[in-house]
Amino acid sequence: MSAGGQPVRMLICEDDPAIRRFLRTSLTAQGYHVAEAERGEGAIEAVEHGPVDALVLDLGLPDIDGIEVIRRLRGEGKLVPIIVLTSRADEKGKVAALDLGADDYVTKPFGIDELLARIRAALRHGLQERGEAPVFKSGDLRVDIVRRLVSVRGQEVKLSPREYDLLRLLVAHAGKVLTHKFLLRELWGGESDVAYLRMYIRSLRQKIEADPERPQHIQTETGVGYRLRMID
Numbered sequence: 001m002s003a004g005g006q007p008v009r010m011l012i013c014e015d016d017p018a019i020r021r022f023l024r025t026s027l028t029a030q031g032y033h034v035a036e037a038e039r040g041e042g043a044i045e046a047v048e049h050g051p052v053d054a055l056v057l058d059l060g061l062p063d064i065d066g067i068e069v070i071r072r073l074r075g076e077g078k079l080v081p082i083i084v085l086t087s088r089a090d091e092k093g094k095v096a097a098l099d100l101g102a103d104d105y106v107t108k109p110f111g112i113d114e115l116l117a118r119i120r121a122a123l124r125h126g127l128q129e130r131g132e133a134p135v136f137k138s139g140d141l142r143v144d145i146v147r148r149l150v151s152v153r154g155q156e157v158k159l160s161p162r163e164y165d166l167l168r169l170l171v172a173h174a175g176k177v178l179t180h181k182f183l184l185r186e187l188w189g190g191e192s193d194v195a196y197l198r199m200y201i202r203s204l205r206q207k208i209e210a211d212p213e214r215p216q217h218i219q220t221e222t223g224v225g226y227r228l229r230m231i232d
Contacts, residue, residue, distance in 0.1 A: 010027050013057045015060075058084075058085045071100050083106060085105075088107050122175065140210075
């Protein structure tokens with residue numbers, strides 16, 4: 001795996017030696033250059049002195065927790081993509097991490113294919129944030145950011161201003177999980193509820209999905225929020 005001809009530099013922050021060894025072996029086999037940190041302070045220092053292209057971060061660490069790592073890195077303006085590792089029961093930690101600026105999450109126990117997919121999506125999102133393209137394309141969906149035009153399978157789709165704002169926000173963070181709280185804050189200043197958001201998601205799916213009951217573009221992350229899938 002490379003970016004601009006250079007190996008992608010992955011940082012793993014995990015205090016469990018067995019998981020760390022598994023991640024190092026698996027990611028190295030995929031061509032990533034892997035560095036490791038056992039503690040949160042070590043991860044922060046590694047990112048600050050970089051370069052680091054992506055961070056796989058456990059939330060349960062022995063010094064400071066992963067939430068604090070994210071808070072400090074984002075507070076310093078570090079845009080490195082962050083994929084957090086969470087326990088199945090830690091839904092609050094998962095949502096808190098995403099609200100603070102983590103790009104994605106993987107729930108333990110996880111398969112390496114799932115993690116690799118999350119890493120690829122986070123890397124693509126990082127590139128998009130650094131230089132957003134004027135036209136977004138994903139499968140049969142095309143969004144012309146400059147002209148505010150949306151088309152599906154070559155046919156223009158008419159959206160209401162609020163539907164477009166929602167889609168535009170998903171496009172700006174394509175591949176990343178956006179929490180209910182984030183979407184409500186960005187679109188309504190937080191002055192609304194999740195039921196209202198779900199109504200607009202449903203309306204948007206009716207217009208851009210081939211089968212709104214089995215959406216391919218706007219995916220639901222149960223109990224967390226939504227993600228705009230990036231389809232090659």
